[in-house]
Amino acid sequence: SQQGEEDPQALSIQEGENATMNCSYKTSINNLQWYRQNSGRGLVHLILIRSNEREKHSGRLRVTLDTSKKSSSLLITASRAADTASYFCAPSLGNQGGKLIFGQGTELSVKP
Amino acid sequence: GAVVSQHPSWVICKSGTSVKIECRSLDFQATTMFWYRQFPKQSLMLMATSNEGSKATYEQGVEKDKFLINHASLTLSTLTVTSAHPEDSSFYICSATMAAGYNSPLHFGNGTRLTVT
Numbered sequence: 674s675q676q677g678e679e680d681p682q683a684l685s686i687q688e689g690e691n692a693t694m695n696c697s698y699k700t701s702i703n704n705l706q707w708y709r710q711n712s713g714r715g716l717v718h719l720i721l722i723r724s725n726e727r728e729k730h731s732g733r734l735r736v737t738l739d740t741s742k743k744s745s746s747l748l749i750t751a752s753r754a755a756d757t758a759s760y761f762c763a764p765s766l767g768n769q770g771g772k773l774i775f776g777q778g779t780e781l782s783v784k785p
Numbered sequence: 786g787a788v789v790s791q792h793p794s795w796v797i798c799k800s801g802t803s804v805k806i807e808c809r810s811l812d813f814q815a816t817t818m819f820w821y822r823q824f825p826k827q828s829l830m831l832m833a834t835s836n837e838g839s840k841a842t843y844e845q846g847v848e849k850d851k852f853l854i855n856h857a858s859l860t861l862s863t864l865t866v867t868s869a870h871p872e873d874s875s876f877y878i879c880s881a882t883m884a885a886g887y888n889s890p891l892h893f894g895n896g897t898r899l900t901v902t
Contacts, residue, residue, distance in 0.1 A: 704888050715791070715878050715893030716829070723888060761828070770817045771882035771889050775829045 675700055676774040677745075677762035685782040692749040694779040696762030697742075703767025705738055705745050710759045710778070719747070719760075754785045786812050789881050791894025798869055798901055806864045806897045808879030814859035815881035819891065820852075823876045835862040869901040 677696040686692055696705070704723045708716040720736045722729045722745065729736045735748040749756055759780050763773040788811040798804050808818055816837045821829040833854050834842040841854035851873075853865040862881075866873055876898050880891040 706890055708891075708893075713876075713896070713898070715789075715895045716880070716891070718890040718892065721888060721890050767888065770834065771891060772819060772831070772834060773891055774831055775821075777828045 675764055675766070676776045677705070677764050678776050679760065679762055679779045681779060682777060683780045683782070685784065686752055688752060688754055688783055688785050690752055692752050692756070692781055692783070694747045694760050694781070696745040696747070696764075696776075698762075698764040699743065700766075702740070702764040704765050706763045706765060706773065707734075707736060707745075707747050708761045708763065708775075710761065712758070716761065749781075752781075752783045754783050757781060757783045787883060787892045788812055789879065789892045789894040791879055791897055793897055794895060795898040796900070798899070800870055800901055801868055803865055803867045804869055804899060806866075806877055806879070806899075808862045808864070808881070808894050810860045810881045810892070813881075813883045815862075815883070816859060818856060818862040818879055818881045820854065820862075820864050821878045821880070823878060823896075829878060866899065869899070871901045874899055874901045
């Protein structure tokens with residue numbers, strides 16, 4: 674398994690603004706997943722994007738994947754204070770029984 | 786659907802004692818579960834892969850005799866921290882996948898905060 678590297682490490686924005694987080698990885702993948710972790714809680718799965726997909730939406734979330742650059746981005750539109758959390762990307766080879774390795778994440782703070 | 790329950794949510798124990806943490810998949814069967822630990826302001830570190838009916842697979846540097854994992858059924862995996870020491874104090878999180886293969890997200894429990902005094 675490989676881990677993704679999220680950038681920036683921390684992001685602070687005002688409510689209503691958009692938040693963009695980036696993820697880079699090193700080798701070929703089967704899919705890439707994004708998770709959110711609220712302080713003191715477990716992770717929540719947000720979106721899974723397959724290697725043959727370029728963009729995926731879920732509500733206010735938009736994920737893009739560029740396999741040629743080995744990078745992905747997560748965009749949260751019209752952010753809310755409740756979006757304050759850490760966000761992690763996890764590239765998956767798809768052949769290791771679901772095993773995922775996580776990087777340091779992006780700590781997002783949305784100020785009301 | 787896909788709920789993972791972890792118990793207890795927090796525990797305080799004395800140095801030298803053992804602590805058992807349970808991870809249950811409530812509405813699905815999980816042949817594979819994963820145990821992570823997380824220190825404050827740090828990422829999750831994968832400790833081991835728990836396979837139903839067989840021995841767990843530990844990541845490099847994780848002591849299997851100290852962190853005992855048992856996955857006796859398709860809905861339950863347990864992690865026992867044996868002879869706990871203050872440096873074992875951490876946030877332990879389990880996760881499970883509904884289908885251990887391609888394109889299956891992980892479902893996480895809410896974690897267990899262990900404090901060893």
